[in-house]
Amino acid sequence: MSAVPAHAGEHAMLERVYIWELPVRLAHWLLFFSIVTLAVTGFYIGHPFISAPGPASAHFIMGRMRSVHLYASIVFTLAALVRVYWAFAGNRYARWSQLLPVSLERWRSFRQAFLFYTFLSRQSVDYLGHNALAGLTYAGIFAVYFVMMATGFALYTVYAPPGSPMQWFGWLIPLFHGLPIARLIHHIGMWVILVFAVAHVYFPVLYALVERNGVFDSIFSGYKFKEPGSRE
């Protein structure tokens, strides 16, 4: 919506468009840093690979990993909630309808995006926001984030003293049948997120090159370049 005309001297055909508002970019980078932290510390919690020598009092390796994990989980949770809130309060590119193939038109472009990514078609789908396939992938990864929060906070209830507000999350435990299963799901979730992350770094870089639309820079600056034919 908030299209800003390109400055004089820039490529005449491109319009500079403000796509990612500050909360979206902020949430994105907070999620990035918290997930890196959570994955490193979580991996250690799941698989303590360093063994401390000497007396116990001389070390606090797991203790530190756990506290960092728990602080990072607060950042992670708040960032994810901000992003979800912005899916309802933000501009059109941040909206939830960008994430789900809710219209027939988006369903069609879903197919097109799939064919393009798999080299079956040379026709790319140029969207200013997310294309339909990417949108659905982001919806999926957010579902995984919420599974991480549900299992993480369920695990945390064991450490919360009686009367603590954190005990509220105890209602989640029966959903997983028990804490060891919540732990397992939490652990599997980490790998799902890491696999996603690899692909997620690759595709924007790729399309920044292919479409020269600034998608890779956009998550820093908020702006993308709009070609005459591209969709909102």
Next chain:
Amino acid sequence: MAHTRLMRELQRQGVSRREFLTFCASMATVLGLPEGSAAAIAKAVENEKRPILVWLEFQDCAGNTESFLRASHPTVADLVLDTISLNYHETLMAAAGAQAEGVLDETVKQNKGNYIALVEGSIPGDADSGYCCIGGRSALDIAREVCGNAAATIAVGTCATFGGIPAARPNPTRALSVADAVPGVRNLINMSACPANAENITALIVYYLTLKQWPPLDRYRRPLFAYGKSIHDGCERRAHFDAGQYVESWGDEAHRHGHCLYKMGCKGPATSQNCPNVGWNEHTNWPIGCGHPCIGCAEPNFWDVMTPFYQKLPDVAGVNTDRWLDTVGVGLTGAVAAGVVVHGIGEVMRRGRGRLVVEEKPAAGKGTGEQAGAKK
């Protein structure tokens, strides 16, 4: 007060008043009551008027009865519990058959709403299944009548509390906990663990005798004094956990030094009970104290979710996730990274064959709401 029935009995057993008061003080400690409550406890316990108890056994191993009685010499706790009017307990009472069932029937009828029912074992969910019948009546019938008319019901042990081992997959008898078998049961207190700790059952009864009310409960209706803290948070090996010192195999250097059993499958981080503080067998020791991981016996679905006992994570379709999950995760991430590189090479080649087509925007008007309003 040495003339009370309890004190006479204690004297006969050679238990001094001093030992009795020590017991009352220890109960105050288990219950987390303030200093000075020992006197109130002593007074309440000495009181001649005692609640009537009936003890029902269904699909159980009598392990809770065993724990309750303890094999060792009689202690003050045993005597306190003995002097309670335990009207019915199949394993303990001298009467048998119709005579025994008659006692139960009479107690329920004459003390309707005034007695306490203790239940040990799980209850088959189907009254006509033929599993677990006593005197021709199904366990479900008996439980509904006896617990339904009690002032309070105490589910003793994990089977009565959560279904326990009889309810483990595939649960052939459709075993239920007391809460599920007797919906809406009044004042249900759950004392999970396999078996429930005699110390905690005694403390629960002493609490009731002293304060004439039931203690605060957790989300599974278990008293907070016994289940308010995780094994992990009370564990004497916790310093080794936090330091990062773990037993890697039975009998290794770390095991001999009493390091943390986390990697050996300890379920302390998923289990709440006061074992580290109260111990077992009259404070002799407790599982982790003698080098064995906690198996999570006090938690719901314990047999299904806490097994395999010596692995940190449960198996999935027979696959040891402790061993394989991270390997599979690293492999998948690597495979996707490799796929991305291949895709990138493909992309470079495709670009080499000319500019890509950027799909044209469909004509205005045909577009859906999403496109309407697009600024040209």
